[in-house]
Amino acid sequence: MRIIGDTNIPFLSYRKIALSLSALAIVGGLAYQFLGPGLNLGIDFVGGTQVTLKFREQPDLGALRESISNLTVGTPLIQSFDEAEKHEILIRVENPEGAEGDFTRPILELLHQDFNSDLGNRFDLNTQGSLALLGRLVSADPDGMGGDAEARESFYGPMADAVLEYRKTNGIFGSLDDLENVEGLSETVRTYLENNTAVGAFSLLGAESVGPAVGADLQKKAMLAIGFSLVGMLVYIWIRFQLPYAVGAVVALFHDVLITLTAIAVTHREINLPTVAALLTLVGYSVNDTVVVFDRVRENLRLRRGEELESVMDLSINQTLSRTFITSGTTLVVVLSLFIFGGDVINTFAFVLLVGILVGTYSSIFVASPVALAMNRVLVSRRERRRLRGRR
Amino acid sequence: MDSKILWRVILILVVVALSVWSLYPPGEKIHYGLDLSGGIHLVLQVQTDDAIKAELDDSAQRLVSRAREQGLELSQGESNIENLSFKVNVPADADTTALRELAQNWVPGYGTDPGVGEWTFKLPPNMDRTVRDMAVRSSLETIWNRVDQFGVAEPVIQRQGMESDRILVQLPGVDDPARVKDLISSTAFLEFQEVVAGPAPDRQSLLTAIGGVTPSDSEIVTGDRRGLDGQVLGVDYYLLKKAAIISGQELRSARRSQDEYGQPVVNFATQPYAADKFGQYTGSHIGTRMAIVLDQKVISAPSIESRIPGDGRITGSFTIEEAEDLALKLRAGALPATITYLEERTVGPSLGRDSVVRGVRAAVSGLLIVMIFMLVYYRRSGLNANVALILNIMILLGAMAYFGATLTLPGIAGVILTIGMAVDANVLIFERIREELQVGKTVRAAIDTGFARAFGTILDANLTTMIAALFLFNFGTGPIKGFAVTLSIGILASVFTAVFVSRTLYMIALAGRERVESLSI
Numbered sequence: 001m002r003i004i005g006d007t008n009i010p011f012l013s014y015r016k017i018a019l020s021l022s023a024l025a026i027v028g029g030l031a032y033q034f035l036g037p038g039l040n041l042g043i044d045f046v047g048g049t050q051v052t053l054k055f056r057e058q059p060d061l062g063a064l065r066e067s068i069s070n071l072t073v074g075t076p077l078i079q080s081f082d083e084a085e086k087h088e089i090l091i092r093v094e095n096p097e098g099a100e101g102d103f104t105r106p107i108l109e110l111l112h113q114d115f116n117s118d119l120g121n122r123f124d125l126n127t128q129g130s131l132a133l134l135g136r137l138v139s140a141d142p143d144g145m146g147g148d149a150e151a152r153e154s155f156y157g158p159m160a161d162a163v164l165e166y167r168k169t170n171g172i173f174g175s176l177d178d179l180e181n182v183e184g185l186s187e188t189v190r191t192y193l194e195n196n197t198a199v200g201a202f203s204l205l206g207a208e209s210v211g212p213a214v215g216a217d218l219q220k221k222a223m224l225a226i227g228f229s230l231v232g233m234l235v236y237i238w239i240r241f242q243l244p245y246a247v248g249a250v251v252a253l254f255h256d257v258l259i260t261l262t263a264i265a266v267t268h269r270e271i272n273l274p275t276v277a278a279l280l281t282l283v284g285y286s287v288n289d290t291v292v293v294f295d296r297v298r299e300n301l302r303l304r305r306g307e308e309l310e311s312v313m314d315l316s317i318n319q320t321l322s323r324t325f326i327t328s329g330t331t332l333v334v335v336l337s338l339f340i341f342g343g344d345v346i347n348t349f350a351f352v353l354l355v356g357i358l359v360g361t362y363s364s365i366f367v368a369s370p371v372a373l374a375m376n377r378v379l380v381s382r383r384e385r386r387r388l389r390g391r392r
Numbered sequence: 393m394d395s396k397i398l399w400r401v402i403l404i405l406v407v408v409a410l411s412v413w414s415l416y417p418p419g420e421k422i423h424y425g426l427d428l429s430g431g432i433h434l435v436l437q438v439q440t441d442d443a444i445k446a447e448l449d450d451s452a453q454r455l456v457s458r459a460r461e462q463g464l465e466l467s468q469g470e471s472n473i474e475n476l477s478f479k480v481n482v483p484a485d486a487d488t489t490a491l492r493e494l495a496q497n498w499v500p501g502y503g504t505d506p507g508v509g510e511w512t513f514k515l516p517p518n519m520d521r522t523v524r525d526m527a528v529r530s531s532l533e534t535i536w537n538r539v540d541q542f543g544v545a546e547p548v549i550q551r552q553g554m555e556s557d558r559i560l561v562q563l564p565g566v567d568d569p570a571r572v573k574d575l576i577s578s579t580a581f582l583e584f585q586e587v588v589a590g591p592a593p594d595r596q597s598l599l600t601a602i603g604g605v606t607p608s609d610s611e612i613v614t615g616d617r618r619g620l621d622g623q624v625l626g627v628d629y630y631l632l633k634k635a636a637i638i639s640g641q642e643l644r645s646a647r648r649s650q651d652e653y654g655q656p657v658v659n660f661a662t663q664p665y666a667a668d669k670f671g672q673y674t675g676s677h678i679g680t681r682m683a684i685v686l687d688q689k690v691i692s693a694p695s696i697e698s699r700i701p702g703d704g705r706i707t708g709s710f711t712i713e714e715a716e717d718l719a720l721k722l723r724a725g726a727l728p729a730t731i732t733y734l735e736e737r738t739v740g741p742s743l744g745r746d747s748v749v750r751g752v753r754a755a756v757s758g759l760l761i762v763m764i765f766m767l768v769y770y771r772r773s774g775l776n777a778n779v780a781l782i783l784n785i786m787i788l789l790g791a792m793a794y795f796g797a798t799l800t801l802p803g804i805a806g807v808i809l810t811i812g813m814a815v816d817a818n819v820l821i822f823e824r825i826r827e828e829l830q831v832g833k834t835v836r837a838a839i840d841t842g843f844a845r846a847f848g849t850i851l852d853a854n855l856t857t858m859i860a861a862l863f864l865f866n867f868g869t870g871p872i873k874g875f876a877v878t879l880s881i882g883i884l885a886s887v888f889t890a891v892f893v894s895r896t897l898y899m900i901a902l903a904g905r906e907r908v909e910s911l912s913i
Contacts, residue, residue, distance in 0.1 A: 001769045052743070100437065102577070102733045105570060128713075129568025131542075135712040139650065164567050168430070168741040204569065207738040214435060214735040218869070225867035232859040240852055274802050277864060277872045281809065281879065284860035288813075288853040292820065295849040323816075323823045330765065330819075331812030334758030338808050341754035345427075345747055349805055 411790025
């Protein structure tokens with residue numbers, strides 16, 4: 001089977017249109033980022049606290065906002081996380097200027113006060129851990145084990161673990177009736193738990209808090225990683241090919257990264273550590289694509305001495321076109337399945353790769369080669385001039 | 393089968409066998425990162441200024457009390473952390489020679505700057521670095537002890553860099569983050585202090601009771617007033633003697649227990665050398681109150697009913713967990729300085745599990761589509777590529793298990809990406825073979841040139857991706873490092889499977905056939 005047969009498309013003759021389009025996209029993107037709302041930097045880089053909670057039933061977002069309002073600087077971001085019917089809520093707040101500390105605790109304490117006021121002093125199955133539960137069971141001793149504490153601990157230990165296992169699997173206890181579904185409990189323990197514990201309104205899915213020191217650190221590291229890998233690519237291609245090609249490849253890289261950043265900005269996605277990792281992967285992928293074309297150009301230049309570089313480049317792009325489409329296609333398919341099935345945590349990561357692969361494929365054809373060609377002309381004509389000057 | 397093919401097959405089988413062996417059983421061998429297993433990642437900063445302050449205050453106190461023994465009436469002035477110095481008020485008629493001698497003996501190495509009515513003593517040079525370093529080290533040790541006693545499997549507790557005041561703590565599988573955080577970071581500095589006055593419901597009435605002024609040897613400390621069920625009802629104010637009767641360091645052991653009413657308490661035993669001191673004090677102060685103060689908060693202030701020899705009990709309307717944790721902290725010791733959080737990442741176990749399920753679903757569906765495509769597009773050669781792809785994933789996972797690499801959520805994405813990129817090498821080769829066939833080469837020749845020509849391209853293309861992965865690894869943290877590792881191993885494995893394994897499969901397919909007319913590609 002064959003999707004793309006022998007083609008003979010004069011890609012490079014479209015270079016003016018293509019480069020103008022790219023330049024327009026980049027300038028427009030930069031304008032949007034700098035003049036518009038800008039890039040949405042996540043707490044990894046600007047610091048802040050983010051708490052993800054699962055509620056038993058959909059909470060009133062206004063009440064949530066009210067609850068933490070006197071704690072926060074600026075407006076807290078409160079939104080649904082993942083599918084709406086899961087009742088998962090993400091709360092993101094700014095930390096007080098320049099302060100380091102434990103900012104997740106006060107948020108959780110406030111929410112506990114406001115949403116779990118009906119619990120009284122009963123043990124909350126949705127926030128406490130298995131060791132705490134074990135402590136309760138050991139001292140209450142509903143099964144009348146007697147004996148020393150250690151013997152009771154080994155008797156009640158598996159039951160406490162089983163209760164927590166249910167929460168780990170399901171995220172939250174919807175009601176005390178869920179205890180019926182916990183396996184391995186003795187009847188007396190089940191009854192004891194039903195009478196002496198309670199289910200709080202929410203459980204903690206995750207919490208992240210980054211202070212200014214670590215935020216600045218991570219920002220620096222991300223910049224360095226991107227900077228160094230761009231330089232690394234430049235040097236590698238310079239060594240393996242020639243300077244014009246290295247410039248072509250790196251210009252294509254900047255092109256890909258800038259346009260992908262614009263896509264992130266336009267969709268209001270957050271830039272966090274995984275986003276940066278995805279950007280770097282995109283850098284690797286984009287160069288990969290470009291190198292395949294350049295490799296072919298180098299080979300064809302050897303085979304067809306005397307032919308114009310432009311037509312050799314066109315030939316090489318056409319020869320590798322089928323491969324370019326298939327590889328981009330297969331990679332796109334897996335990234336698409338990551339984008340669809342990967343869940344909220346990995347969604348932006350997949351989005352960056354998705355955009356990056358499309359843009360990267362385009363740029364390896366319409367940006368890298370034209371720029372390399374132009375650079376080559378500049379260098380060649382300079383060499384010519386020097387030679388002419390020498391003759392005179 | 394000729395021997396060349398045999399050797400290749402043996403090498404492949406060995407690599408695959410090694411991968412399977414190091415991978416089996418997968419549940420135990422593949423380490424999940426915190427983002428998949430659930431757990432806490434903390435970066436803590438030891439406030440080493442506290443340790444410097446303590447060092448300066450101790451030195452000042454030592455000097456003042458020794459001077460008093462010799463009849464030299466000094467009083468402690470201010471300690472200055474920025475200048476690393478403390479001040480002592482010296483009466484105008486003091487014997488300066490005697491004071492110099494005292495300083496030499498009791499605060500050796502300190503720089504002395506005599507002034508009018510006030511002398512300044514400066515910490516010996518380089519000593520601040522030692523003091524700070526010791527504070528971080530002993531914090532590290534205390535946190536280790538606490539985590540160890542709490543019973544967390546495979547904790548990571550390490551200093552971030554040799555000279556750093558940061559400590560990294562990673563605790564997988566913790567289901568009660570708030571409690572663990574409290575356990576790690578509370579200073580747990582315990583003192584038994586004499587109650588001079590109180591409890592009073594507010595500061596004003598306490599001050600009125602003692603005549604309006606706080607004596608210089610006493611301090612006002614607050615504590616929660618609790619009901620019988622442990623609920624906080626209000627705040628009590630106490631006036632306490634500053635000098636402690638005994639402190640937490642002088643305890644030998646501490647255990648959670650119950651009193652006769654079933655209330656959780658902490659039983660303790662003092663070190664032998666402190667037992668006499670404690671017994672003497674309690675014996676002579678029967679009927680008065682003694683405050684138990686933890687981190688500048690009064691836990692309880694019971695009356696002394698009888699002489700307490702070496703063993704005692706701390707009561708305080710604790711919940712079971714509070715009593716358990718207090719006992720644990722007392723056993724593990726106090727932190728030498730306060731600790732602040734610079735970074736916290738808590739992942740609940742259910743979120744981690746959800747991520748694994750979703751990641752695997754994405755990987756499997758992506759893999760299936762790619763494999764079906766390869767089969768349809770390249771037919772029997774596609775089958776060849778699919779075998780290579782499966783081996784690639786096995787080797788990737790096997791290598792990760794072998795090196796003890798951690799699988800993170802971005803790492804799963806790395807595996808998925810590897811699937812997409814691994815077939816790239818095969819596509820490069822197959823397209824090349826098709827071209828060579830088109831220009832009229834024989835099947836064998838086309839395969840030979842196809843592999844040879846494509847190899848250079850594959851190398852260049854993959855090395856550039858490796859460069860990106862390398863810098864990611866260098867600058868990344870936690871999950872991102874995991875991604876870089878999977879991506880790098882995946883690239884290496886894909887070069888092996890696409891080039892070496894695929895080639896061998898062709899060799900086997902063509903072996904023993906005189907003339908090969910066509911190739912399914």
